[in-house]
Amino acid sequence: MICSYCQTENDSLREECEFCGAPLRKRRPQLKDFIHLDQCELLFNELILFHTYDLLILVRLVREERTNCYNLMRTVQKGSESVEIDSDTLAFAESEYRRYTARLRVLEGILIDRMGYKPKRIDDKLLKSLKLKVERWKGNGEQ
CATH class of the missing domain: 2.20.28 (Rubrerythrin, domain 2)
Incomplete structure (x- = not known):
């Protein structure tokens, strides 16, 4: 072996x-062919097998969804003053926000273990730069 x-x-x-x-x-x-938001629900032992590039993409997706949940939660909270909104809807919005926050912390923790920090912003420039480095490394025949 x-x-x-x-x-x-x-x-x-x-x-x-x-x-x-x-x-x-x-x-x-190993790099994955496709990353989707549902993968954030995987267990820690499965997430640590993700390539750092894939983790960054997943963190970006979870951050976006968490922001959407926060905005929905705030809209529902503000709307409840003028319109009657049931407590279940508000509770759901809050629980989704908390769930994505917890998932984000797990992913960012893995990134901190690997990189020594969690990127404040994950933009196309960062992802493109990392993808180029990964492709160069693989191009050298190392694995």
């Missing part, structure tokens, strides 16, 4: 690389 970190050949029965000590059976993050 070849170590995915140092590329050293190892006995297939080993659990760790004899050269660098890295786990031989650990799955490393």
Whole structure:
């Protein structure tokens, strides 16, 4: 078995690389073909297998949805003064906002572990730059 970190050949029965000590059976993050908002609901153990680029896209999607939930919640709260809105609708808007906030914290925590920080803004420029670096690295034949 070849170590995915140092590329050293190892006995297939080993659990760790004899050269660098890295786990031989650990799955490393791979770029996904498509990222969608529902993936934020995955468990932590599944999210840490996402590539950093994919995590950034997912954080961007969750931030947008969280903003939409916040705006809806504020609209419902303000509207309740002039129009009768049932408490279930308000409770739903608040729970969605809290749910996306919690999901965002998990994703940002993973990014902090990987990058040492969470990007304040995830724009097209940041994503394009990272995508270019990933493609260059893969173009060099390293994996």
